Amino acid sequence: xxxxxxxxxxxxxxxxxxxxxxxxxxxxxxxxxxxxxxxxxxxxxxxxxxxxxxxxxxxxxxxxxxxxxxxxxxxxxxxxxxxxxxxxxxxxxxxxxxxxxxxxxxxxxxxxxxxxxxxxxxxxxxxxxxxxxxxxxxxxxxxxxxxxxxxxxxxxxxxxxxxxxxxxxxxxxxxxxxxxxxxxxxxxxxxxxxxxxxx
Numbered sequence: 069x070x071x072x073x074x075x076x077x078x079x080x081x082x083x084x085x086x087x088x089x090x091x092x093x094x095x096x097x098x099x100x101x102x103x104x105x106x107x108x109x110x111x112x113x114x115x116x117x118x119x120x121x122x123x124x125x126x127x128x129x130x131x132x133x134x135x136x137x138x139x140x141x142x143x144x145x146x147x148x149x150x151x152x153x154x155x156x157x158x159x160x161x162x163x164x165x166x167x168x169x170x171x172x173x174x175x176x177x178x179x180x181x182x183x184x185x186x187x188x189x190x191x192x193x194x195x196x197x198x199x200x201x202x203x204x205x206x207x208x209x210x211x212x213x214x215x216x217x218x219x220x221x222x223x224x225x226x227x228x229x230x231x232x233x234x235x236x237x238x239x240x241x242x243x244x245x246x247x248x249x250x251x252x253x254x255x256x257x258x259x260x261x262x263x264x265x266x267x
């Protein structure tokens with residue numbers, strides 16, 4: 069009887085861990101989505117460029133490795149062609165608070181998220197998404213693949229089980245952001261499976 073209870077408890081614990089990691093992946097995907105939307109609005113409101121600077125990504129997506137991923141929310145010094153970037157948000161006294169505009173999924177990072185990684189981005193030459201004061205994405209054409217810049221948050225616990233569960237953000241030239249949540253058990257080319265939902 070004790071053995072049966074132990075086995076059931078172990079199965080239950082594994083399922084619980086899977087659900088927690090899935091929930092975390094969704095939460096981080098929504099955080100990145102909100103950061104992008106905030107930067108776009110800020111560019112329009114301030115009449116200055118803003119950017120999402122991608123600092124750290126997970127190149128291997130090895131399920132045995134720790135999570136990786138970091139980005140910064142920044143404001144430029146001009147409406148176009150900014151040469152200096154401040155990490156957001158500026159405090160009331162005008163001094164930039166460096167910690168607030170930094171997101172880090174890394175171990176001991178501000179937003180540590182066990183088993184969730186930001187996949188490496190493939191098309192961004194300057195590792196950043198820049199928003200113009202009109203709300204458009206100011207990146208060069210080569211940064212777009214099939215009309216979008218794509219970022220992915222990956223559930224590495226699901227990856228260890230052969231399931232590709234991701235939060236995929238697609239950012240259009242117009243500044244429109246689409247968040248798709250879903251899984252693809254085929255582990256194909258990073259596409260989100262048929263169970264995807266949009267936000």
